[in-house]
Structures are given as structure tokens and as C-alpha cells.
Amino acid sequence: MTPRLRPASVADLDGIAAVEAASFEAPWSRELFAQELERPIARVLVADDDDDEVLGFACWWSVVDEAHLLRIAVDPRARRAGLGARLLAAVLRDATVGGCARVELEVGRRNVAALRLYIAAGFVEVGVRRGYYQHPPDDAVLLRAELVAPAGGPLAGG
Numbered sequence: 001m002t003p004r005l006r007p008a009s010v011a012d013l014d015g016i017a018a019v020e021a022a023s024f025e026a027p028w029s030r031e032l033f034a035q036e037l038e039r040p041i042a043r044v045l046v047a048d049d050d051d052d053e054v055l056g057f058a059c060w061w062s063v064v065d066e067a068h069l070l071r072i073a074v075d076p077r078a079r080r081a082g083l084g085a086r087l088l089a090a091v092l093r094d095a096t097v098g099g100c101a102r103v104e105l106e107v108g109r110r111n112v113a114a115l116r117l118y119i120a121a122g123f124v125e126v127g128v129r130r131g132y133y134q135h136p137p138d139d140a141v142l143l144r145a146e147l148v149a150p151a152g153g154p155l156a157g158g
């Protein structure tokens with residue numbers, strides 16, 4: 001079955017933390033994601049299967065007209081099947097509908113999989129933060145995607 005995308009709830013926290021732990025050398029804790037679920041500017045989206053098992057997630061902030069993608073990850077067993085691209089497309093769509101004009105993020109220069117995912121989705125490099133990451137050591141590339149509001153959408157008419 002094609003994984004379903006939906007807003008995360010408290011019941012997803014263990015699954016999100018498991019995907020996170022399998023995806024990053026310095027993973028966020030379950031508690032940190034619990035805080036994100038409570039934070040008014042934060043959005044957390046999960047992809048799950050028929051058994052409600054979390055296969056991937058994205059976490060971003062929406063501040064005035066700008067969104068910042070903090071985290072996106074797919075369970076290693078579910079990668080290279082288009083799920084990361086679907087999650088990212090959903091973030092861009094939700095940010096657009098929410099009135100954001102752009103989405104920004106940082107990604108490690110050596111994180112080829114994520115860089116390709118973002119570039120394919122229309123992000124462009126706008127800067128570099130040298131030595132930004134420690135686990136593993138890496139520069140952060142700043143990427144930005146400009147969003148185009150649908151005609152008559154929240155950005156129309158200024």
C-alpha cells in the first residue's frame with residue numbers, strides 16, 4: 001500500500017523517534033518532538049503504513065511568511081521509493097497554502113541524498129555556514145525555495 005501522509009499526533013512520537021534515531025548521528029529526543037507538537041508555529045507531518053507504523057516524517061516551522069524545514073527523514077527500509085519527495089512536496093504545499101513565500105533549510109554538504117532531494121524539488125543554494133555540524137563534521141549549505149501562491153490564494157493581492 002502507498003504510505004499515507006497526515007499530521008502527527010502524540011501516538012506517533014515513538015515511531016518518529018525511531019526513524020529519527022535510525023537517520024541521524026545526533027538524533028533529536030522523543031521529548032524534543034513532543035515539544036514540537038505543542039509549539040504553535042511548528043508543523044509535524046508523518047507518513048505511515050496500514051499498521052500506523054511511522055515510515056517517515058517532516059518537521060517545519062512557519063513564521064510569518066517564511067517556513068523553515070528543521071527535519072525530514074525516512075526509515076532506512078523505506079528509502080528510495082519516493083517517500084522523502086512526497087513528504088517534501090507536502091511541506092511545500094502546506095507552506096504555500098499557509099501563506100509562506102519561501103522555505104529555507106540547512107543541509108550538510110556531504111549529505112548527497114538530501115541535497116539531491118532538495119535540488120530536485122526546486123531549492124537553490126543561498127549560502128554556506130562553515131563547520132556548522134559536528135556529528136559528523138560538515139559545512140551547512142543554506143537552501144531556499146521560493147513558493148508561488150495559487151491564483152486567488154493567500155499571497156494574492158499583497
Ligand SMILES: CC(C)(COP(=O)(O)OP(=O)(O)OC[C@H]1O[C@@H](n2cnc3c(N)ncnc32)[C@H](O)[C@@H]1OP(=O)(O)O)[C@@H](O)C(=O)NCCC(=O)NCCS
Nearest residue numbers: 023071072073074079080081082083084085113114116117
Ligand atoms: C534524505 C531522505 C529523507 C530521502 O528520502 P527517500 O524517501 O529515500 O527519498 P526519495 O526516494 O523520495 O528520493 C527522491 C530523490 O532524492 C534523491 N536521493 C534520495 N536518496 C538518494 C541517495 N541515497 N543517493 C542519491 N540521491 C538520492 C534522488 O534525487 C531521488 O530521486 P530519484 O529516486 O528519482 O533518483 C533519506 O535519505 C533520509 O531519511 N536520510 C537521513 C536523514 C536526512 O539526512 N535528512 C535530511 C537532512 S534534515
